Amino acid sequence: TLALSAASRDDVIEGWPICPRLVSERHWSMRILWRPFGFSRRLLKVESCSITESESLIPLAWTSLTQKLRKAPGISLLGQQKRFSTMPKVETNERDSELFSPPSDVRGMTKLDRTAFKKTVTIPVLKVKKEIVNKLMRSLKRAALQRPGIKRVIEDAEDEESRLIMLDPYKMFTHDSFEKAELSILTQLNVKPQISKYNLELTYENFKTEEILKAVLPEGQDVTSGFSRVGHIAHLNLRDHQLPFKHLIGQVMIDKNPGITSVVNKINNIDNTYRNFQMEVLCGEENMMTK
Numbered sequence: 001t002l003a004l005s006a007a008s009r010d011d012v013i014e015g016w017p018i019c020p021r022l023v024s025e026r027h028w029s030m031r032i033l034w035r036p037f038g039f040s041r042r043l044l045k046v047e048s049c050s051i052t053e054s055e056s057l058i059p060l061a062w063t064s065l066t067q068k069l070r071k072a073p074g075i076s077l078l079g080q081q082k083r084f085s086t087m088p089k090v091e092t093n094e095r096d097s098e099l100f101s102p103p104s105d106v107r108g109m110t111k112l113d114r115t116a117f118k119k120t121v122t123i124p125v126l127k128v129k130k131e132i133v134n135k136l137m138r139s140l141k142r143a144a145l146q147r148p149g150i151k152r153v154i155e156d157a158e159d160e161e162s163r164l165i166m167l168d169p170y171k172m173f174t175h176d177s178f179e180k181a182e183l184s185i186l187t188q189l190n191v192k193p194q195i196s197k198y199n200l201e202l203t204y205e206n207f208k209t210e211e212i213l214k215a216v217l218p219e220g221q222d223v224t225s226g227f228s229r230v231g232h233i234a235h236l237n238l239r240d241h242q243l244p245f246k247h248l249i250g251q252v253m254i255d256k257n258p259g260i261t262s263v264v265n266k267i268n269n270i271d272n273t274y275r276n277f278q279m280e281v282l283c284g285e286e287n288m289m290t291k
Contacts, residue, residue, distance in 0.1 A: 250283030
């Protein structure tokens with residue numbers, strides 16, 4: 001028997017079999033994260049499947065279900081365990097965080113030293129004539145580096161008439177990394193698909209608030225990235241493990257959030273009729289008058 005549980009009646013996929021007979025004597029379960037055509041996610045759980053029939057009794061309907069799941073957007077089949085995953089983007093984000101994360105030696109810093117965040121990374125680049133950059137960039141969206149705060153086109157120190165296009169270091173390795181359509185555009189514009197390496201220096205300004213705090217705070221601890229804002233004041237509710245870093249956190253909040261000139265932390269519970277509480281100024285001006 002095969003039990004199928006769903007968040008709602010809408011989760012049942014019409015026309016797909018519920019009790020297939022399969023190959024050999026086994027018991028197994030699988031979870032499917034279903035996201036049909038960009039709508040809300042559905043979590044289906046298939047469990048308690050008793051497999052007793054011979055190979056000759058495998059229904060074609062179950063085979064059709066497996067084929068449909070393989071083709072369904074947002075679902076990929078992993079290995080022989082029949083597990084389904086929608087996590088390919090997480091791998092990219094994890095790798096991106098490794099390359100574009102602050103240096104490891106800032107861990108434990110309690111007084112902000114912006115110069116300690118300098119880091120050099122190697123990025124693939126494509127050399128092109130400056131007059132075709134705009135036209136070419138529209139066709140290289142997939143291959144180009146997508147990183148906020150970093151220019152995708154920089155000057156070539158050795159050739160004033162050329163520019164260097166920053167490419168995605170996880171997609172672009174050699175000229176074979178270009179797709180057919182991209183190679184066609186390069187040929188039309190008389191650009192050689194030759195990838196070179198460029199040493200890019202990252203500084204404090206290139207890192208996001210969460211990346212900085214994650215690198216500084218003890219590994220595995222929660223990171224403060226959200227806050228309440230009233231005018232020029234940012235209000236935090238720091239936890240105990242964050243308190244040794246409170247002044248650094250306050251300074252980073254001011255640096256990374258234009259318009260904020262004061263960061264405060266609540267230091268006691270609201271226990272009175274007027275719901276006011278004591279605050280500690282972590283960084284910035286002590287002017288608490290705001291509109």
